[in-house]
Amino acid sequence: MNNFEYLRAESLGQAAAAAADPATKIIAGGTNLLDLMKYNVERPSRVVDITRLPLKDIAETEAGGLRIGALVPNSDLAYDERIKARYPLLSSAILAGASPQLRNSASTGGNLLQRTRCYYFYDTATPCNKREPGTGCPAVHGQNRIHAILGTSQHCIATHPSDMCVALAALAATVHVTGPNGSRDIAFGDFHRLPGDAPEIDTTLRPGEIVTAVELPPEGFAANHTYLKLRDRLSYAFALVSVAAALRQEGGRVVEARLALGGVAHKPWRDEAAEAMLAGKPASPESFAAAADHLLRDAKGHEHNAFKIELARRAIVRALGQAAAGTPQSQTDKRIR
Amino acid sequence: MPTDPDGPPRSAGKLALTITINGEVRHLSVAPTTVLLDLLREHLGLTGTKKGCDHGQCGACTVLIDGRRVNSCLVLAVMKDGAEVTTIEGLATNGRLHPMQQAFVEHDAFQCGYCTPGQICSAVGLLGEGRARTPDEIRELMSGNICRCGAYVNIVAAIEQVMGAEDSRSAAA
Numbered sequence: 001m002n003n004f005e006y007l008r009a010e011s012l013g014q015a016a017a018a019a020a021d022p023a024t025k026i027i028a029g030g031t032n033l034l035d036l037m038k039y040n041v042e043r044p045s046r047v048v049d050i051t052r053l054p055l056k057d058i059a060e061t062e063a064g065g066l067r068i069g070a071l072v073p074n075s076d077l078a079y080d081e082r083i084k085a086r087y088p089l090l091s092s093a094i095l096a097g098a099s100p101q102l103r104n105s106a107s108t109g110g111n112l113l114q115r116t117r118c119y120y121f122y123d124t125a126t127p128c129n130k131r132e133p134g135t136g137c138p139a140v141h142g143q144n145r146i147h148a149i150l151g152t153s154q155h156c157i158a159t160h161p162s163d164m165c166v167a168l169a170a171l172a173a174t175v176h177v178t179g180p181n182g183s184r185d186i187a188f189g190d191f192h193r194l195p196g197d198a199p200e201i202d203t204t205l206r207p208g209e210i211v212t213a214v215e216l217p218p219e220g221f222a223a224n225h226t227y228l229k230l231r232d233r234l235s236y237a238f239a240l241v242s243v244a245a246a247l248r249q250e251g252g253r254v255v256e257a258r259l260a261l262g263g264v265a266h267k268p269w270r271d272e273a274a275e276a277m278l279a280g281k282p283a284s285p286e287s288f289a290a291a292a293d294h295l296l297r298d299a300k301g302h303e304h305n306a307f308k309i310e311l312a313r314r315a316i317v318r319a320l321g322q323a324a325a326g327t328p329q330s331q332t333d334k335r336i337r
Numbered sequence: 338m339p340t341d342p343d344g345p346p347r348s349a350g351k352l353a354l355t356i357t358i359n360g361e362v363r364h365l366s367v368a369p370t371t372v373l374l375d376l377l378r379e380h381l382g383l384t385g386t387k388k389g390c391d392h393g394q395c396g397a398c399t400v401l402i403d404g405r406r407v408n409s410c411l412v413l414a415v416m417k418d419g420a421e422v423t424t425i426e427g428l429a430t431n432g433r434l435h436p437m438q439q440a441f442v443e444h445d446a447f448q449c450g451y452c453t454p455g456q457i458c459s460a461v462g463l464l465g466e467g468r469a470r471t472p473d474e475i476r477e478l479m480s481g482n483i484c485r486c487g488a489y490v491n492i493v494a495a496i497e498q499v500m501g502a503e504d505s506r507s508a509a510a
Contacts, residue, residue, distance in 0.1 A: 002370075006369035006415055027413070030411055030416070031411045034410075035392050035393060047369065099396065100466070101407050102408065104407050
């Protein structure tokens, strides 16, 4: 990896001021950044270590939710008793991803900011609009089995790799950020962006802005939820398709639904129109199939990933069924029921 | 080391690092780019920790930092100033193998042995976490350690043995 200047931030203000320089990278867990630096995909001239900042707590909010500090490790978050009891969807999604070692290091904020695992993005010998804007996207006509089917552009068909973020999208979390011009909140659905003609930009963060916390609203859908992840091996692999489903039900009817997909788009793909279709409907396979069809109405396959459309359709129906039955997918016993 | 009179350490040159490795406090000077795995192997001669993929995908480099298992290939050494690191070399005490090392020997839980230090450190971390009870849970929570020889069956058996011994000890206590 290229040499860089190391700065240990002693305050958020200092870190944000430093991060405004595009050649500077913030480091916390480092599990993605160092990986990318070893491949020369990321070549920062300065790395700012924020791990000594006080962003490590999970606290109750006045609204009745929880505020998760950006430096809370993924494992601590997944196993936190309040998260397990009130937001088991989030816990399950985190445990579906990575490995125990990586989850011990990886931070909450870093999980949001991890980059795509597109082969071409990682391979500096190939063009990539995300890595080197304007050079082209070999994935569109290349090896694209793991790529996106929703929200793509001719410039990029990469997917966002996170499992945790799919749950956070379904739970309608809020991202708290602080930058050189102060603090603001970003609705989770607005935090990640679609590639359009600027796939090099993953999020709506402005220069120097640092994620300080992720806030969960009071409703956690603890009774009826699931995180169903489908992948090429049973553990420690990125999703081909994943579904976070959550329901509030009364008398066999859906009152409120949440539905977000991973592995299918440049961002966690939550579809509020598909969710709205389920409200007031019986919690039945027919309703679920109609919502799945609606969510996938604009899905577009490429040479190797067209299978994802039917896989996603079936995964949505199965996940909503698991959520309705109150039998969430186990992340240990991988049999899908 | 160039210093900024107004701020904390800030340098592209060598940085001071105090780190405890296997119980021994070390005062070191490292480049910002030095990764913990390379510090252990190349600078300190602790070659028990193995470099497999060097990208967090295989688990061969697993060590314990402040008791938690992590991939040492994805850790900047300078960020762990003040930390306590335990490697495979630090598990035995007074010439006696750690129970997990002993169980790996008894169950023949390896073939080539390259992944073994990482497997054992990961298994020790797993025990400390206390979240695995069943073979399915052991398999899932050891999924960050790849064994290309395929010694998984015996690795799970070794871990089960140590867990069982711990359970009977706590039941007797």
